[in-house]
Every structure is written in C-alpha cells, then in structure tokens.
Amino acid sequence: MxxxxxxxxxxxxxxxxxxxxxxxxxxxxxxxxxxxxxxxxxxxGDIVKKHLRFLKALPRVKPYFPVKCNGSEGVIRLLAELGTGFACANKAELVQVQSLGVPADKIFYSSPCKQVAHIKYAASHGVQLMTFDNEVELSKVARSHPRARMLLGITADSSPSAHPMAFGTTLKSCRHLLEAAKEQAVEVVGISFHLGSRGLEPQAFAQAVAAAQLAFELGTELGHRMHLLDIGGGFPGTEDSRARFEEVTATINSALELYFPEGCGVEIIATPGRFYVAxxxxxxxxxxxxxxxxAEQPGSDEEEPSSKxxxxxxxxxxxxxxxxxxxxxxxxxxxxxxxxxxxxxxxxxxxxxxxxxxxxxxxxxxxxxxxxxxxxxxxxxxxxxxxxxxxxxxxxxxxxxxxxxxxxxxxxxxxxxxxxxxxxxxxxxxxxxxxxxxxxxxxxxxxxxxxxxxxx
CATH class of the missing domain: 2.40.37.10 (Lyase, Ornithine Decarboxylase; Chain A, domain 1)
Incomplete structure (x- = not known):
C-alpha cells in the first residue's frame, strides 16, 4: 500500500x-x-470496481481524475492509492492533491484558462503538464513557467452548437499556435480534447482521435516532440446512460489502434470523472x-371530487x-x-x-x-x-x-x-x-x- x-x-x-x-x-x-x-x-468499493473496469476496458489509457468532479478527501485518497493521476483546475486543487503527497509528475494542470499566480504556483511546485488553446494562454505560460510541458487543446466536435461551452482551437488554427509556441520556446508535447458528457456518442470519440492525429502530424512537422494524447472525459457514470461504457471504449480502442497504434511511442491519458464517482x-x-x-372543485354535483x-x-x-x-x-x-x-x-x-x-x-x-x-x-x-x-x-x-x-x-x-x-x-x-x-x-x-x- x-x-x-x-x-x-x-x-x-x-x-x-x-x-x-x-x-x-x-x-x-x-x-x-x-x-x-x-x-x-x-x-x-464501487470506485475500486470502476477503476478495475476502466483499466480492463482501456488498457492503453492512464486515468487522471478531475478533482473538480469530486474533491472529497476519501475519494482523492482512494484514487491516489490506486495510482491514478489527477487533473487540477486551479491552485486550490493543486494544493489539496499535493498536500496528500501526490507527486508532481502525476498532476495535470488541465484548466484551459489559468490565473498567472496559479501558473507560478505550479511552476514552483514542479507541476509541468498543462494545456492551452489560444495565444493569450500560451504567452502567460511562456512568461511564468518556462519548464511547462504543454498540450494543445483542440475542438473535438465539428458542430460547436452541440457543445456551446467547449474549449479548444480548430484544426485550422493549430499551425499558427504551434508556430507561436516554437517562437516563444514553449515545449508542446501533445494534443488534448474533451468531449464532455452532453449527447455523447461513441463515434464522436473516433472523430476526435482522427482530428488529434492530424494535429500530431502538424506538431511533429514543426519540430515539436509530440508523444502525449489526452482523450478527455465524458464517460457515462451510471448504467442508465444512453451510451454504455463498454460501447464507448470499444470505439475508442478501435480508433486508437487505427490512428495511434501500439508501439508508435504515444502515451495516452484520459480524465474520467463522473464514471468513477457518480x-x-x-x-x-x-x-x-x-x-x-x-383541490380542484368538481364541475357538477354528479362528479366525484378527485383524491389526487x-x-x-x-x-x-x-x-x-x-x-x-x-x-x-x-x-x-x-x-x-x-x-x-x-x-x-x-x-x-x-x-x-x-x-x-x-x-x-x-x-x-x-x-x-x-x-x-x-x-x-x-x-x-x-x-x-x-x-x-x-x-x-x-x-x-x-x-x-x-x-x-x-x-x-x-x-x-x-x-x-x-x-x-x-x-x-x-x-x-x-x-x-x-x-x-x-x-x-x-x-x-x-x-x-x-x-x-x-x-x-
């Protein structure tokens, strides 16, 4: 233990x-x-079952639990014991996870919009893995955390109306952002996307993985050492969900084998939240x-008053x-x-x-x-x-x-x-x-x- x-x-x-x-x-x-x-x-015990189920269904994927989904102490302690990583959205979550002794290399500062003070805290406490999807975030990290290892967040859905609050840049903007990162000496190590749980369809994951592979090729072409893919979350947490977990993961495994086959040198992570704890x-x-x-009054003497x-x-x-x-x-x-x-x-x-x-x-x-x-x-x-x-x-x-x-x-x-x-x-x-x-x-x-x- x-x-x-x-x-x-x-x-x-x-x-x-x-x-x-x-x-x-x-x-x-x-x-x-x-x-x-x-x-x-x-x-x-239910969370232990979910973890074993996740590893069995997605053997190539390492889970990073998003603390914002459930930051209760018992959950964080259990998941740390199970060896998961943690996706933190702000300084408070970084402090909470590290106060339990979780090492910095198991923490992903996953917020697409970060405060400069929080970036500096991450830098001073060894948390390097982060994400960005625009020039403003890129510049903040370049100034405040020169040792950061960045994932470029891309939109995973071609119809933004389906996910109006989704973050991520389009494939058309990837080249510009990757070039800007190179100019500012920011290390980009991979691609990130997050579908979320709204209207999740298994095929949406396959489309997102395909888009990520195109972004990977572009990053490699521009001289970035691309070796990490974050497939996000959105996995159903209860059995009454429209898409069953094993149905979703079967599609993911097929897409990974097609676009990022085993042995290609790419490490794959995910941020399952509600799947673990819901x-x-x-x-x-x-x-x-x-x-x-x-109570409604009856319309005539013959009508019986309703007991409802x-x-x-x-x-x-x-x-x-x-x-x-x-x-x-x-x-x-x-x-x-x-x-x-x-x-x-x-x-x-x-x-x-x-x-x-x-x-x-x-x-x-x-x-x-x-x-x-x-x-x-x-x-x-x-x-x-x-x-x-x-x-x-x-x-x-x-x-x-x-x-x-x-x-x-x-x-x-x-x-x-x-x-x-x-x-x-x-x-x-x-x-x-x-x-x-x-x-x-x-x-x-x-x-x-x-x-x-x-x-x-």
Missing part, C-alpha cells in the same frame, strides 16, 4: 452489509437525535416543509449544495422514500424544492410520490459527481460524508498494488454482481432484504 488511504479514513463493513443497511442505521441514529441534516454515504454516492435528505395546492393532490416539498438542501450537479447537465435522480412500513398509498403529483425562501431552487417537478410529511426522508442515488460531495474542504457548509468499504474491497485494493490483473481475478471470483439494494416497489416502500454486495 502507498499510504494515502488508511483504515481510519473509512468505515470497514463486513460482507453482506449494503449501502442501504448503513443508511438505515444512520437514519435511525439521526431520528433519535432529531437531526434532520442531509448526509452522504459513499461506497468506496454511482458511489447516495444522499439522504429530509422533508422540511410542504405545501398543498387547492398537487404537493410541493422542501428539503434541507438544494441546487446550491448537494444538488449543484443539476446546474450542469444532470437530471435529478428519482428519489426513494425511506419508511420502515408503507401501506398501499395513492400517488400524487409532486415537486421538490430546496430550502424555503429561494424561488429559483427547484430540484425536480412532475414526480409521482405518496403523500409525505415533514420529517420523512428521501434517498437519492448517483449524486457523486459535481455535487456538494465534490466541494473542496473549507468551502462552506456541506453534508457529512460517511465513507464505507467492505473488507473484500480493502483486500482487492491491497492486491491491486502492482498487480491489477490479480486484483481483477480476485474481484471476479469473490464478488457477487453489484446490487445497489434500492429496488423499490411501485409504492416506494422499503424492499425486502436485497442481494448483498452494494459495497463490495
């Missing part, structure tokens, strides 16, 4: 004890203490207030906290109702909002839920990416995170050190298929005992 993650950093659980069991125990304690604060449960985090939040819309209500619920966290992922490209996960017993209850049109007093803090609408009361708890799965769970330490109030890992996952992690193939074999032989334990009945009652292994 490398010493980044210790048993004291998480709760060790025995086999057969699931995320649902842990949530149940924590909710019982909170209810007894009358504590209604939202909290996360993080299944670190499914590992579950949020529990309680109802803090409710409102009921006036329109209900609005407020919970203890919102889009500026645990649900900040909704400000990006995510949809609110369907909530699960936590109740020990639950009779057959009619469903009502419901909406979820953050704390009262914030009219813009809308979490979800059009939900069909049984009638809930203040103090009831809702469970949200898949909130591990770009939510409060991702907040850096010291960034303000945030829900408590309980990290958990099974003894089997801990053993797998130990086996993984230098022996990923053996760890994969061990996982396959000892772990049952992932079963999250949240297969709720249509009435949203708590289900019977589920198949073990939510936490591997």
């Amino acid at each position: 490398n010493g980044y993650l210790k048993e004291s950093n998480f709760m060790m659980v025995e086999e057969g004890f699931t995320t649902r069991d842990l949530l149940e125990n924590l909710l019982v304690e909170l209810c007894q203490a009358s504590d209604q604060q939202a909290f996360f449960v993080a299944d670190l 499914s590992a985090f579950t949020l529990a939040a309680s109802i803090t207030a409710r409102e009921e819309a006036p 209500k329109s209900l609005t619920y407020h919970i203890g966290d919102g889009i500026y906290g645990a649900f900040s992922c909704l400000l990006f490209d995510s949809l609110c996960p369907t909530p699960r109702l936590h109740k020990r017993t639950c009779p057959e209850l009619p469903l009502h049109s419901s909406s979820l909002w953050g704390p009262p007093g914030h009219p813009e803090d809308r979490i979800a609408e059009g939900l069909e839920l049984p009638e809930l009361q203040v103090g009831d708890w809702l469970i949200f799965e898949g909130l591990g990416a770009y939510s409060t769970a991702s907040a850096l330490p010291g960034g303000g109030p945030q829900p408590h995170i309980t990290y958990a890992m099974s003894r089997l996952a801990w053993k797998t992690l130990q086996l993984f050190q230098g022996k990923p193939a053996q760890a994969e074999e061990e996982r396959e032989s000892l772990c049952t298929p992932l079963s999250c334990g949240w297969e709720m009945a249509e009435t949203l009652c708590v289900p019977p005992v589920c198949t073990p292994a939510s936490i591997i």
